[in-house]
Amino acid sequence: MNDKTIVTHDGNFHADDVFSVAALKCVFPTFNLVRTRDNAIIQEADIVLDVGGEYDALAGRFDHHQRGGAGEREDGIPYSSFGLIWKHYGVQICEGDEELAKSVDAGLVSTIDAIDCGHTAGVTTGISLSHTISMFNPTWQETGDFDACFNEAVSFASRVLARFIASANGGLSAKAIVAEAIEKADDPRVIVLQQYTPWKRTVHSLAPEALYVVYPSQTGQWRIQTVPAELGSFEDRKSLPQPWAGLNGEALQAVTGLDDAMFCHNGLFIAGAESFESTMKMAAIAVNA
Known part of the structure; x- marks a missing residue:
């Protein structure tokens, strides 16, 4: 030996x-x-x-x-x-x-x-x-x-x-994926990920204009999440629209006009819809609110 x-x-x-x-x-x-x-x-x-x-x-x-x-x-x-x-x-x-x-x-x-x-x-x-x-x-x-x-x-x-x-x-792998998504974003305020990867640190360092990140959930639906004002902060660069707070299902669908809107957290930092298209419409509404 x-x-x-x-x-x-x-x-x-x-x-x-x-x-x-x-x-x-x-x-x-x-x-x-x-x-x-x-x-x-x-x-x-x-x-x-x-x-x-x-x-x-x-x-x-x-x-x-x-x-x-x-x-x-x-x-x-x-x-x-x-x-x-x-x-x-x-x-x-x-x-x-x-x-x-x-x-x-x-x-x-x-x-x-x-x-x-x-x-x-x-x-x-x-x-x-x-x-x-x-x-x-x-x-x-x-x-x-x-x-x-x-x-x-x-x-x-x-x-x-x-x-x-x-x-x-x-x-490190996530950093490369998120950086590419930032580069390809049609609107620098909305970053779209085709798969969920940890994104906050990279978005903070590379995307100062970003307000929201859209990504698929593990269950197949889609999510929109706010970008925190600072890493670790509970404050957002821009919260989701106040009328959405705490709404689910039909109540949220009525407010957004999207028939597959699912929920919005009462804290206005995350919401979701069944389809990518509707989640992107939620992002457009939020950006312009």
């Missing part, structure tokens, strides 16, 4: 060392994991992370606790062991897709690094993924096996990492 020996520190663990091991599981089918601070074992290991006081990717050393740390990103977020591992192996884990690797770093890796390094400016407060990983440690009232708990945390982190990569990949 030519399995590598990967070493990290023993005892209490955090998200950076847990996710580092989860990432390495994507690269190496099997390896021997040793959790220790024994310098003799560390010196003989193939890969060392979050311990050892050395950062040298080519030598397989990925610690950030040494004096001066291990560098930082352009936005000032320092690297923890996870960031160093991702910097070296991220593109490989993402099957050669550099843009995807950067997206995962921006959305997941850098946040874990920031919390681990105490660089919390701009990091959302409350229970974070890093805090969740820390809760896998035995509490002071428990006599659990730290290594067994670490392995459990790695299994959880591996699943999170895989789903985050899949989500980031979906977001």
Whole structure:
């Protein structure tokens, strides 16, 4: 067997060392994991992370606790062991897709690094993924096996990492689809998607005139949705017409003059009709209201 020996520190663990091991599981089918601070074992290991006081990717050393740390990103977020591992192996884990690797770093890796390094400016407060990983440690009232708990945390982190990569990949694919729809729009105020894809971030960055997005629902009907004034905001660039608020079926059909209009949310941010044609007519009414 030519399995590598990967070493990290023993005892209490955090998200950076847990996710580092989860990432390495994507690269190496099997390896021997040793959790220790024994310098003799560390010196003989193939890969060392979050311990050892050395950062040298080519030598397989990925610690950030040494004096001066291990560098930082352009936005000032320092690297923890996870960031160093991702910097070296991220593109490989993402099957050669550099843009995807950067997206995962921006959305997941850098946040874990920031919390681990105490660089919390701009990091959302409350229970974070890093805090969740820390809760896998035995509490002071428990006599659990730290290594067994670490392995459990790695299994959880591996699943999170895989789903985050899949989500980031979906977001990048959606960006291209939405960008094309924006370019092809007959009216820049109404963006039409032939299939539902996440659209808000791309519309905000590329379509400042857009007021509504029209797309098919999973059940075959069509929807019209307002573009938020800001990402994450409950305010819209332009709400749907006030007389539609909370109406369904015949009541909405009477107001719109469309015999297959289905509903309009009371919050005036989404409505729907059976057909594409009627949904586009709803968009035209809304634009001119």
